[in-house]
Amino acid sequence: MADPMSLNVARSALMLAGRYGGNWRWADALMHFHRALAFAMLMAIGAAHAYQVTDDRGRAISFAKPPQRIVSLLPSLTESVCALGQCDRLVGVDRYSNYPDSVKKLPQVGGGLDPGIEAIVALKPDVVLMATSAQVGERLQALGVKVVALEPKTHADVKRVLGTLGVLLGYGETQQVWQAIEAGMASAARSLPAHISSIRVYFEVNRAPYAASEASFIGETLTRLGAQNIVPASLGPFPLLNPEFVVRANPDVIMVGDINFDGLTGRPGWDHIRAIARQQVCIFTPAQADMLVRPGPRMAEGAQLMAQCLRKVLP
Amino acid sequence: MTDVGRQLRLASRLELGLTLSGLLLLLLGASVGSTGFESVLQAWSDPLALQIVWDIRLPRTFGAWAAGALLGLAGALAQGLFRNPLADPYLLGSASGASLGVALALVLFGVSPLATEWLVRLGLTGAAFAGAVGAVLLTLVLARGVQHTLRLLLAGVIVGVVLGAMTSLVMLMSPEVLQSMQAFMLGSTGFVGWSAWGLMVLVWLACMAVSWLLSPVLDGLSLGEATAASLGLPLAQMRAALVAVLALATGAAVAQTGLIAFVGLAAPHLVRSVTKTTHRRLIFLSSLMGGVLLMAADVLARGLLAPQELPVGVLTAVLGGGYLLWLMQRSTRSVSGTGL
Numbered sequence: 001m002a003d004p005m006s007l008n009v010a011r012s013a014l015m016l017a018g019r020y021g022g023n024w025r026w027a028d029a030l031m032h033f034h035r036a037l038a039f040a041m042l043m044a045i046g047a048a049h050a051y052q053v054t055d056d057r058g059r060a061i062s063f064a065k066p067p068q069r070i071v072s073l074l075p076s077l078t079e080s081v082c083a084l085g086q087c088d089r090l091v092g093v094d095r096y097s098n099y100p101d102s103v104k105k106l107p108q109v110g111g112g113l114d115p116g117i118e119a120i121v122a123l124k125p126d127v128v129l130m131a132t133s134a135q136v137g138e139r140l141q142a143l144g145v146k147v148v149a150l151e152p153k154t155h156a157d158v159k160r161v162l163g164t165l166g167v168l169l170g171y172g173e174t175q176q177v178w179q180a181i182e183a184g185m186a187s188a189a190r191s192l193p194a195h196i197s198s199i200r201v202y203f204e205v206n207r208a209p210y211a212a213s214e215a216s217f218i219g220e221t222l223t224r225l226g227a228q229n230i231v232p233a234s235l236g237p238f239p240l241l242n243p244e245f246v247v248r249a250n251p252d253v254i255m256v257g258d259i260n261f262d263g264l265t266g267r268p269g270w271d272h273i274r275a276i277a278r279q280q281v282c283i284f285t286p287a288q289a290d291m292l293v294r295p296g297p298r299m300a301e302g303a304q305l306m307a308q309c310l311r312k313v314l315p
Numbered sequence: 316m317t318d319v320g321r322q323l324r325l326a327s328r329l330e331l332g333l334t335l336s337g338l339l340l341l342l343l344g345a346s347v348g349s350t351g352f353e354s355v356l357q358a359w360s361d362p363l364a365l366q367i368v369w370d371i372r373l374p375r376t377f378g379a380w381a382a383g384a385l386l387g388l389a390g391a392l393a394q395g396l397f398r399n400p401l402a403d404p405y406l407l408g409s410a411s412g413a414s415l416g417v418a419l420a421l422v423l424f425g426v427s428p429l430a431t432e433w434l435v436r437l438g439l440t441g442a443a444f445a446g447a448v449g450a451v452l453l454t455l456v457l458a459r460g461v462q463h464t465l466r467l468l469l470a471g472v473i474v475g476v477v478l479g480a481m482t483s484l485v486m487l488m489s490p491e492v493l494q495s496m497q498a499f500m501l502g503s504t505g506f507v508g509w510s511a512w513g514l515m516v517l518v519w520l521a522c523m524a525v526s527w528l529l530s531p532v533l534d535g536l537s538l539g540e541a542t543a544a545s546l547g548l549p550l551a552q553m554r555a556a557l558v559a560v561l562a563l564a565t566g567a568a569v570a571q572t573g574l575i576a577f578v579g580l581a582a583p584h585l586v587r588s589v590t591k592t593t594h595r596r597l598i599f600l601s602s603l604m605g606g607v608l609l610m611a612a613d614v615l616a617r618g619l620l621a622p623q624e625l626p627v628g629v630l631t632a633v634l635g636g637g638y639l640l641w642l643m644q645r646s647t648r649s650v651s652g653t654g655l
Contacts (some may be wrong), residue, residue, distance in 0.1 A: 095623075108623070109349075113498040115507055116624045117616075118371045119349035124363060133495060135439055139506040143370055210490060238490050 024139045056132050066170035067126030071301045073112040073136075076152055076296030078103055080162055081296035084171045092123045095312040099290065099298070112136075121145060127168070152295040153237075155220045162297070166181070169214045177297065181224045184300025188307040189225050196310060200228045202251035202275070205293075209246070210238050217295045221303050227253075227310060243267055250274050253313055254281045255306065282309035325590035326600065333603040335578030337380060340423035340610040344376030346583040347614050349622030370508070376570065378507030379613035379627070380606035381515035383578050385568040387605020388522055391586075391598045392561045392581030395533035396554065397464055404565040405469070405577035407558070408450035408474035413569045415478045416446020417499050418485040421492040440511075440570045443499075450474055451558065464540075502573035502628035504613045511571045518567040519602070522560045526598045529553050529560075533594035575628045578605045588642050608635060 051165050052062045071092040072078040078097040081090060087102055094115065095108045109119040112131055120128060128140055132149040140147050148168060152161045159178050165172030201222055205211040210264060212218035215233035222292055230249035231239065247269045254275040256264060261283045274303050275281055284305065293300040345368055346355045352373075357364040388402035405411075420442035455461065458470035466483065486493055532553040535543030544550055568575070582605035586597060614629040619625055 048503065110624055113494055114501075114505070114624065114626065116349050116622060118367055121371060122350040122354075122363065135506050142508050220328060232380060236488075240490070242489055287486050304566060 040153055042180065049234070051139055051167070053148060053164055055164070055239060056151050057137075058150050059149075061146055063125075063127075063168070067146070067168065069124060069126045071109060071123055071125040071128045072097060072233060073109070073115055073128065073130035074151075075099070075290070075292045076158075077150060077161070077165075079294065079298060080152075080158075080165055081129070081169070083177055084162070084165055084169060084174065086169050086171060089169070091125060092120065117143070122299040130164075152217075154217055154295065155224075155299065158295050158297070158299060178253075181297060181300045185221075185224055185303045186305050188300065188303040192225060192227075192310055193314070196226045196314070197228070199251070199314065200230050200251045200280050201253045201310075201311065202230050202246055204248065204254065204256045204260055205238055207264075209241055209260075211246075213237055213239055218292060219247060219307060221292075221299065225303060225307055225310065242271070246270070252278075252280060253310065255309060256281065256283060258283045258285055278313075280313035282306075282313065320578055322590050322592055322645065326335060326596050327567045329586065329589050330598055333373040333600070333607050335653065337603070337607050341376055341380075342608060343614045344379070344610060345372050347618040347621070348372055349617070349624075351621070356489055360361065372432075373523040374509045374512050375504050375507045376613065378512040378515065379504040379609045381512055381519055382507075382568040382572045382575065382603045383582075383609025384519050384606035385515060385522070385564040386575065386579040386609070387582035388519070388526060388598055389561050389564040389568070390605065391437045391583040391594070392526060392533075392557055392564075393579070394476050394583050395530075395536065395594050395597075396561070397468055398536060399468070400582070400584070403577075404561065404568075405475070405574075407454045407471040407562065409447035409562060409565045409569065410574050411475045411478035411482060412446040412448075412450025412453075413443040413566070413574065414446070414496070415485070416442035416449070417554075418482050418492060418496055418550060421495050422456060422485060422489045426617045439499075443573075444566045444570035447569050450478055451562035451566075455558065460551070461558055491492065498626075500628075501626035502631075503563035504572050504609070504616075505624060507571055515567055515571055518563060522564045523599070523602065525556060525560050527595060529557055530593070530595040530598055532557070535571040537594075541553050559563075573628065575609065576632045578608050578631050581631075581639050582608060584626055584642070588646075 014115075043245070050058045050062050050064045054060050062205075068089055069091045070081060070086075070306065071087045072081060072090060073094040075094070075097045077092065078093050079099055081087065082100050082103070087100065090103060090106055092107045092109045093103050094112045095110060096112070097103050098168070107123065109123070111114045112135065113133055115136060120140065125145060127146045127148055129148055129150060130136065131151045135151055137147045137149055148164075150161045150164060152158050158181075162174050162178055166172070203218050204210070205212055211233035212222075212229075212230045213233055213235050214220075214223060214229045215235075216237040219229050219231070219237075230246070230251045231241070235241075250273055252274050254264070254273070263283070264281070265271065270276055288305055291298045291305060294302075337403055345469065348354065348367065348371070350364075350367055354364040354367045358368045359365070386404055390402075393402040393404055393406050394400055396402070417439055420438050424438055454470045454474045457474065458467040461467060463547045482496075486496055531546075532543060532548050535546045535548060535550075540550075565579075580624065583597065583601040585608075586592075586600040587605050590600075592600070609627070609631060612627050615634075616625040616627040616630050
């Protein structure tokens with residue numbers, strides 16, 4: 001089960017990069033070889049040595065052998081495990097994990113913050129992957145369940161978390177997975193014309209309105225694409241804005257999820273905003289929004305979505 | 316005389332009934348959960364099933380009883396102290412104090428990577444307790460003591476509103492704590508372990524003992540401040556001690572299970588709808604009632620949507636509120652609203 005899954009992810013990522021488009025058979029063969037090599041090394045070293053991973057709480061958790069039964073309580077961690085081709089080791093997920101499709105068949109153990117403790121313990125997990133929520137983690141640890149808390153918030157975090165998961169799962173090709181993501185981001189950036197640097201974007205997270213600033217994960221993607229963000233990093237990652245701020249900043253493009261779009265153009269004074277006057281508003285479906293807002297392995301696809309939007313609305 | 320005798324019999328019968336239903340709910344609590352009833356049957360052979368029953372279901376069931384008992388006790392105390400049937404354990408600002416404490420703790424621990432292990436462990440529970448007790452102290456300072464009931468009530472409301480606004484402000488500044496805060500505000504019995512249960516039971520025993528000794532002052536107060544004073548009781552000191560018990564009981568429950576709605580308000584009313592009795596008996600009975608109420612809500616929270624769980628706070632409001640509404644309808648239709 002592991003092989004086809006991981007190959008699919010790796011392959012699609014490679015095709016995304018556009019470099020190995022015609023050569024994937026060769027890439028497959030190389031990967032098989034790498035995997036065999038990594039596995040052999042694992043058998044040689046892993047069996048003899050217990051190893052440790054340090055999680056985002058700064059705690060070292062030791063494992064005698066790579067965990068085979070994993071419960072994930074965070075969608076981006078679920079996706080990361082699957083991106084490393086270890087989807088078949090997942091035995092339970094939280095109710096918000098919905099990608100890839102195979103995880104929808106797994107038992108759901110509640111939300112990341114209100115999980116069913118009993119449901120998790122009953123799955124006999126070797127490790128529980130979750131965000132850094134003190135209460136849930138402490139309770140699970142008190143019951144003898146190993147908890148690795150990882151909370152990706154930035155692009156750098158995604159890379160770091162993939163690395164940690166690679167060590168945890170005994171998977172040696174984390175670098176390649178990250179490089180494929182990196183290549184996908186780069187090709188998204190390359191697909192945009194040079195004058196993108198003069199384009200100013202407003203990304204609305206919800207209608208309060210909370211916005212994604214330069215300091216947020218979404219803002220980092222925008223910066224990577226070369227566009228400007230009207231919300232500076234100094235306001236914090238997801239500041240609550242005064243609607244007046246947006247009118248004054250007069251963005252060229254507005255990006256918003258379709259749940260929050262309703263009524264956006266009718267807000268007082270907003271009809272004068274350049275993006276609305278010129279109908280340069282990109283509306284994302286919930287499935288697309290998942291790619292955009294989850295700091296996980298699909299961030300390259302999120303970047304492609306944003307690039308697509310920018311290409312469509314720009315002259 | 317015969318009426319007094321009848322009420323005493325009713326009270327004893329209620330005690331017996333609540334104890335029995337508590338035991339029944341304990342059995343239910345051990346057998347309901349996401350893995351179903353099999354866990355109980357297999358507990359002798361399967362170590363996992365044993366762990367589920369012994370380390371998860373039993374402590375949370377006992378914990379639900381203890382938290383409910385603390386809230387029921389605090390509710391009866393608050394209604395007696397303020398001579399107001401709408402008083403509840405959160406009246407002196409402890410709920411908003413606890414929320415503020417938790418919000419601040421979440422923000423601080425979230426940001427600082429230096430938050431050490433013991434600090435985090437003490438973290439949310441400690442912050443909630445400190446917040447709840449701190450808010451009551453602030454209320455006492457603003458009301459300049461406990462002598463003036465109305466002033467105390469007003470100060471409590473003001474502290475509640477102001478601390479609530481500060482909590483909103485904290486959540487506004489760091490929206491990433493919003494979800495954790497919501498989980499805290501709905502309340503949950505899902506994370507109670509044996510140690511948390513032990514702590515709550517110790518606090519309950521202490522609070523029950525003090526209330527048992529000091530309850531005559533509440534009986535005196537129910538006849539008016541002047542009457543109470545004329546009984547020769549050291550009114551101010553006794554009141555201060557009871558406010559301390561109120562804060563301690565509420566703080567202990569809130570710290571372990573979050574803001575569970577309605578148990579504290581409903582429990583004394585449910586007891587009074589069955590029997591009229593002295594405060595000593597009322598406090599004990601509404602403590603039992605609160606425990607049974609929260610246990611029932613906990614069992615339902617686990618069972619209704621199994622294997623998923625409902626937040627227990629939602630169920631207490633529906634259960635307690637629904638029953639109270641029915642009582643109110645019934646008593647207004649009969650002669651007078653004495654039950655409420």
